[in-house]
Amino acid sequence: xxxxxxxxxxxxxxxxxxxxxxxxxxxxxxxxxxxxxxxxxxxxxxxxxxxxxxxxxxxxxxxxxxxxxxxxxxxxxxxxxxxxxxxxxxxxxxxxxxxxxxxxxxxxxxxxxxxxxxxxxxxxxxxxxxxxxxxxxxxxxxxxxxxxxxxxxxxx
Amino acid sequence: xxxxxxxxxxxxxxxxxxxxxxxxxxxxxxxxxxxxxxxxxxxxxxxxxxxxxxxxxxxxxxxxxxxxxxxxxxxxxxxxxxxxxxxxxxxxxxxxxxxxxxxxxxxxxxxxxxxxxxxxxxxxxxxxxxxxxxxxxxxxxxxxxxxxxxxxxxxxxxxxxxxxxxxxxxxxxxxxxxxxxxxxxxxxxxxxxxxxxxxxxxxxxxxxxxxxxxxxxxxxxxxxxxxxxxxxxxxxxxxxxxxxxxxxxxxxxxxxxxxxxxxxxxxxxxxxxxxxxxxxxxxxxxxxxxxxxxxxxxxxxxxxxxxxxxxxxxxxxxxxxxxxxxxxxxxxxxxxxxxxxxxxxxxxxxxxxxxxxxxxxxxxxxxxxxxxxxxxxxxxxxxxxxxxxxxxxxxxxxxxxxxxxxxxxxxxxx
Numbered sequence: 116x117x118x119x120x121x122x123x124x125x126x127x128x129x130x131x132x133x134x135x136x137x138x139x140x141x142x143x144x145x146x147x148x149x150x151x152x153x154x155x156x157x158x159x160x161x162x163x164x165x166x167x168x169x170x171x172x173x174x175x176x177x178x179x180x181x182x183x184x185x186x187x188x189x190x191x192x193x194x195x196x197x198x199x200x201x202x203x204x205x206x207x208x209x210x211x212x213x214x215x216x217x218x219x220x221x222x223x224x225x226x227x228x229x230x231x232x233x234x235x236x237x238x239x240x241x242x243x244x245x246x247x248x249x250x251x252x253x254x255x256x257x258x259x260x261x262x263x264x265x266x267x268x269x270x271x
Numbered sequence: 272x273x274x275x276x277x278x279x280x281x282x283x284x285x286x287x288x289x290x291x292x293x294x295x296x297x298x299x300x301x302x303x304x305x306x307x308x309x310x311x312x313x314x315x316x317x318x319x320x321x322x323x324x325x326x327x328x329x330x331x332x333x334x335x336x337x338x339x340x341x342x343x344x345x346x347x348x349x350x351x352x353x354x355x356x357x358x359x360x361x362x363x364x365x366x367x368x369x370x371x372x373x374x375x376x377x378x379x380x381x382x383x384x385x386x387x388x389x390x391x392x393x394x395x396x397x398x399x400x401x402x403x404x405x406x407x408x409x410x411x412x413x414x415x416x417x418x419x420x421x422x423x424x425x426x427x428x429x430x431x432x433x434x435x436x437x438x439x440x441x442x443x444x445x446x447x448x449x450x451x452x453x454x455x456x457x458x459x460x461x462x463x464x465x466x467x468x469x470x471x472x473x474x475x476x477x478x479x480x481x482x483x484x485x486x487x488x489x490x491x492x493x494x495x496x497x498x499x500x501x502x503x504x505x506x507x508x509x510x511x512x513x514x515x516x517x518x519x520x521x522x523x524x525x526x527x528x529x530x531x532x533x534x535x536x537x538x539x540x541x542x543x544x545x546x547x548x549x550x551x552x553x554x555x556x557x558x559x560x561x562x563x564x565x566x567x568x569x570x571x572x573x574x575x576x577x578x579x580x581x582x583x584x585x586x587x588x589x590x591x592x593x594x595x596x597x598x599x600x601x602x603x604x605x606x607x608x609x610x611x612x613x614x615x616x617x618x619x620x621x622x623x624x625x626x627x628x629x630x631x632x633x634x635x636x637x638x639x640x641x642x643x644x645x646x647x648x649x650x651x652x653x654x655x656x657x658x659x660x661x662x663x664x665x666x667x668x669x670x671x672x673x674x675x676x677x678x679x680x681x682x683x684x685x
Contacts, residue, residue, distance in 0.1 A: 170445070173484050174442075174447065177484065179440075179447050179482070180388060180389075180440055180442060180447055181388060182387075182388030182389075186387060186388060186389075188355055188388055209484055212580065212581060212636070213639040214581060214636030214638070214639050214640075214642065215578065215636070216639075217412070217639045217640055217684065218412055218413055218414070218415075218636075218642075219413075221307060221407070221410050221412050221413035221684055222407050222410070222413040222414075224305065224348070225305075225307060225346065225348060225362065225407060225410040225413065225684075226398050226406040226407055227348075227350075227360040227362065227379050227381065227383075227393075227397065227398070230303060230350055230352075230358075
């Protein structure tokens with residue numbers, strides 16, 4: 116940093132412009148990488164449900180109606196509050212940051228109306244729950260889908 | 272600045288210890304432990320009309336005092352799932368309540384049966400659902416404000432009902448509709464100096480909540496039959512009955528003042544929607560009864576919130592409007608009955624709330640489960656209409672006054 120301060124003025128300006136340009140390109144590449152990480156909603160491959168509407172996913176993950184359209188109870192699963200995908204998922208689903216999702220859930224949970232989705236820490240845990248329960252619904256990156264899973268919704 | 276009493280600190284510690292123990296038991300898979308809490312500092316500039324959260328509170332934020340108890344609370348909730356169709360919920364909330372025993376701490380204690388995802392049956396203690404935010408009034412992190420509007424929620428301190436309810440969820444193309452019926456009993460304290468609960472039985476109510484994700488409509492109707500008077504009302508009723516010689520028809524009037532056996536009705540309409548970046552919500556409510564002691568009250572609020580990333584800015588207007596009560600019965604001598612007339616007017620004015628508040632506030636969610644809130648509120652209290660505030664002196668002697676109150680809150684959930 117001291118060397119930068121000591122540089123002649125035109126060279127310093129050029130250096131700063133290049134650094135800004137480089138960081139912009141890096142940000143754009145990173146952003147593009149993130150965008151490639153498509154989020155999908157999955158269930159057990161043996162679940163008769165083939166497709167869910169966005170409205171149904173909102174109902175499931177926001178505690179309004181926690182069942183499939185045929186009346187079978189569903190078991191939505193959430194990822195740990197620190198995970199990046201959770202934040203992206205709710206932003207795409209309801210356009211809210213996690214703090215507002217939590218405020219919303221506080222209204223539902225602390226009146227005893229419904230319990231929030233089961234929270235797990237990793238994709239492995241979702242995989243395990245999926246093997247045990249046919250009614251699990253979860254969100255993961257498209258690249259993480261396995262043979263045991265069935266994609267029932269893709270975000271545009 | 273007031274300090275939390277040792278006994279109160281101990282109760283908070285006890286709730287937290289229960290949380291630690293329960294969350295580490297072998298039942299952890301079926302038992303979910305969660306909770307919420309808030310610490311609020313309140314400063315008001317009026318000695319005559321101190322701030323209190325609802326009519327049950329005997330203490331409040333007075334002039335030149337940083338008050339910490341009126342709105343602060345701590346809640347612990349246990350959810351136990353027996354299987355897909357049966358579960359149980361217990362919730363214990365510690366706040367400034369009187370008495371502070373197990374019955375008072377227990378906000379929820381019910382068993383639920385869900386034969387299908389559409390039908391929910393609950394038996395036990397559930398949150399009283401008479402206005403839109405009645406069920407979550409103590410869950411501070413659940414709403415943008417530092418407190419629910421006092422003009423709507425402060426006049427009914429009742430938090431829960433013991434009984435049964437049934438809900439049915441109907442699915443439509445673009446919205447869901449939840450219909451609910453409940454039956455039970457409830458009680459709450461309305462006095463300002465001691466614990467004198469009024470019990471309501473045959474509490475029956477119905478609600479319909481129609482909602483999509485970005486809009487919501489709620490309709491509620493309920494009523495309950497009062498089982499007893501407060502001690503001041505009882506004394507006044509007895510005094511009126513004994514004044515028959517100077518007051519023809521006193522017994523009949525005493526019956527109008529007496530709330531025992533009287534039905535109190537509550538109605539509420541709520542709506543909220545998003546308009547671009549703004550969230551707009553409003554509630555109109557109405558309370559009426561056959562007794563002079565519980566006046567017919569129109570109240571409501573209007574709110575605009577602007578959520579921006581982790582911040583929410585809001586503006587809120589709330590009001591309670593009642594006809595002032597003045598004694599107008601034909602008596603033989605007003606002079607001789609002056610003390611009694613004064614007492615009747617006091618009883619008739621205790622629930623005659625006339626005030627409105629303008630509030631501005633900011634909520635900052637600096638994590639998913641932690642929020643800071645700051646709210647300024649200017650309340651205009653009309654003469655004889657200050658029953659919602661903690662007063663010095665009688666309601667009927669209260670002047671018209673504008674009161675400024677500032678709240679700073681830290682809310683959390685776990």
